Amino acid sequence: MILFLFILILVAGAFLAWLSAVVNKELPRWIALLVLLFELTIAAGIWWQLDEAHRWSSSQWLYTFQQPWMPRFGISFSLAMDGLSLLMLVLTFFLGTLSVLVSWNEIKEKTGFFHFNLLFVLAGITGVFLTMDLFLFYFFWEVMLIPMYFLIGIWGHGNRVYAAFKFFIFTQAGGLLMLLSILGLYFVHAHNAGAYTFSYFDLLNTPMAVETGRWLMLGFLVAFIVKLPAVPFHTWLPDAHTEAPTAGSVVLAGLLLKTGAYGILRFVIPLFPEASHYFAPGVMLIGAIGILYGGKLAYAQTDFKRLVAYTSVSHMGFVLLGAFAFNALAYQGVVMQMITHGISTGALFMIAGSLYERLHTRELGKMGGLWPALPGMGVVTMIFVMASLGLPGLGNFVAEFLILAGSWQAQPWITALATVGLVIATIYSLRIMQKVFFGTSMREYKLPDLSIREGLMLIPLIAAIIWLGLYPQPVIDAVKPGIPLSFQTTTHHQQDVVIHPPK
């Protein structure tokens, strides 16, 4: 029931926020903030009590919720939560809360509808992270899309309509392929196992021909790597991120991209183990290329938000690399990367937003020499720039190290290629600091340093990224029960342990 409430409260909050704007334009902010803080508290509470929860739940699943919906077609309203979904929910509500705060001064128009969309997109994301019915999954997948389209299209910057369309079409095209695959899997299961069902648990281990499995897997995979995004499907992302309002960028980079990663971990690999192993080297290569190509493009950008957007392409390449390495180190690294990337990139977008509020530009060429005026913001930016280049002691390092160490065991050459990305990350990350804060300023800026609201947003992010860098064990422990059994060999120093795909 608690799982259903997570979604229901968000949806109810969304409508309430919309309606409340009639009374007072500031009211939707407070409603959204309270709703998200409430959900964050609950989710964090569950995480805090994780050992307790695992004690009375023998499997990886902590909570489940099931209601028949359209039993004739085998569709049910089925939700379940394990460590992975729990972590994703905590991240969702954490970044969601910050998105409300970040919009406090930025969004002045149609506050009611804005917060309706914000809460609704978060509800969709929550649904995606919780649902265990493929039909319902597709439903939530689409629910995320439409409010996001409005967020970009209404409150975005100059070229917002183009960006919103592009985002919509890319995601929709990928989504349709996934729908085909879902239906294909549905009928294949009915044909081979004799029951029509969309239930994730029933569809696991569906017997099917090797060829069929590969085609169906590709349908899912394309949807997820468009969302992730991987090269060459990444071109919607820089436009969408750049044109979206700050909150939109934070939700896009921090959460929407993670639904792609989540989909790969939750659906692609468990549903199609054989096909996943078959395609693994190719997919890992795409990941490595994404790391390098995204980094190179990030270096070339002159627009702060666009630069950060391309770093996402680079960082999400690590997810693809690690997910298809099929071992526990890399799997843990991937989940870690999903969380830390959400935090560090979210923070960089917030900083971009704060700078835009002060300077009314995103052009790096028009910044420079801001350190004397904004020392506080400089220190904060330095921390997240360092996180983005993978400095040890910050969360992103743990993620990247685990991914690379894990994928090295599967594909040393591709991993070596990906490791070069660490150098490129250094190059583009340091460029941010140089262009924004160092050098001489063209004008004598008299700008206010971090406000209390900005401090309230950024300090939790700093605390989180340092905590994840120095003590990531709570995340690792939460993820552990959900790692597929065949992944459990972390290191094979006996040399001859080869992971065979389950037949």
Next chain:
Amino acid sequence: MQWIYLIPALPFLGALILVLFSRAIGKTGVSLIGCGSVGIAALITLIAGGQFIGGGWQQFTLPLWNWLSIGDFNIGITLHLDALSLAFTFVITFVGFLIHLYSTGYMADDPDYARFFACMNLFVGSMLMLVLADNLLLLYLGWEGVGLCSYLLIGFWYKDPANGAAARKAFIVTRVGDTAMAIALFLLVQHTGSLQLSTILARATQLWAQGDPTVTLIAFLLLGGAVGKSAQLPLQTWLPDAMAGPTPVSALIHAATMVTAGVYLIARTNILFILAPAAQATVAIVGAVTLILAGCSAFVQTDIKRVLAYSTISQIGYMFLALGVGAWSAAVFHFITHAFFKALLFMGAGAVIVALHHEQDMFRMGGLRKSLPGVFWVFLTGAASLVAIPFISAGFYSKDQIVWLAWSSANGNIGYWLVAIIGAFITAMYTFRMVFLVFFGEEKTHVHHPPGRSMMIPLYILAVCSTFAGFIELPHTLGHITMLSDLLRPVLPSVPLQFESTGLEWVSQGVAALLSFLGIYIIWRSLYIPFPVGLKEFWKNGWGFDMAYDRIFVRPFVLLARWNRRDMVDKLYTGLAGLTRSFHRAMSATQSGVLRWYIMGIVMGAVLILSVIIWRQYVV
């Protein structure tokens, strides 16, 4: 010994306080916290050292908390104290403290006083983490932290874009080495299942025979990391530019921290290098080549700090040579004495630079012997140690040990020995060229600010150390004291010798000393050695490495980035959209509302269809 965690924790804490509360505590507070944190860490190191030596040299491991634990892969935030880390910790905290003390004078008028000390504390803390780490991942944390701090401090005066470029260069070039090192860690995880140093070193001998390709690859990759941080060939290019930072930063980078990290790494993983003779020989060759190349470059510089920078590269070359021939403790010995005299020389140079109102060109100095006598004498002491003046300088004992072992060690040969003594000759020339240019001759620039007490006291202390620190280890021929190598024996294996000969050792020392004096004499006779100008320029620009890297890596990357700024992949999609749109336009153009065009269309269509039907029916 539970409290040894304070050694790295204090500088970190100091940095944190300085970042958060610099305004509240005022300038005096900043000095107190900045120097105090490192000073107390140095005191604690002394106490720990006393206990360590008094307590039977027992290695001590202090687990603080669990960092990562996935299956049987466990990494802790764990400190490890043994003789090797103790030696490094002592130098880092002690010399580091003196540099901090000096900085209170040197940086007194800088508006960013607090930021400077925060970064310096962070630097010392990271370096301490590096040498006290019990596993390679924690070592890597310190390793990268040092890289970050070098970036922050080299680019400390951020208003000049050139300083920013030098800072980024330092970070990026060392990161290239770090990437190699990261791959070495992946290999170690794969094959030994651990990153804990004791486990790796224990398993290495079981897993691999000598010369095994895997361990050779690992050793080479570790060497890649080491040459990056220690500014050896081919990644040495960042260090001369690192002079962009304030002078105390140079002293810290060159003497106590950062560049010695590579020496530490190789010494720490010595078992892997012993298992990989090819890699170990490469260490020696890299060191030998670097020490000559850098020596030549030092000889033709005009900027006093660049002379010292190339001198550092050259001296680290000696340490690498020692590591390469298996003279592990000789490398550590030279590290210690080098830390003293190089910190002394840098801070002496800094005193000169400040006195002459930020003049760094040696050709505009001169005659300072009279106007800055205190600085002159300490600088001369440091120079004597660098040149290895026999008996009375610490550098003599440490360098001659390396020179001798380069030949007599089982891995050594007469070629290495020749390189080492030629290096000593070049060292004498460039060092005294600097001394004569700066302190002798006519006064060319007037002294503005003679250095204050806070700057001179550290110099006096270091002058004493540069003279007497050599007595902890004396050669067979002179007293034969082996305090340091005995202390290090449990960690670092002793040198296997191919022959022992007191007579030859005398000859080696004699030749080295003679060549040093010869070098000084030549340069005394004439400051201008008539090399071809082109060669001088080539040396001055560091043998063209910078230019080559610029052409091979930097420019193509920047060009590629510029050329593809708008992401050609997107052309695919915009092209698709454009195609759709032109179809749309073509089709909508036909919907013109003109009736005769419609009839025409219908007729044409009918004709087309009919022709196809007829074709299929009758012709085919």
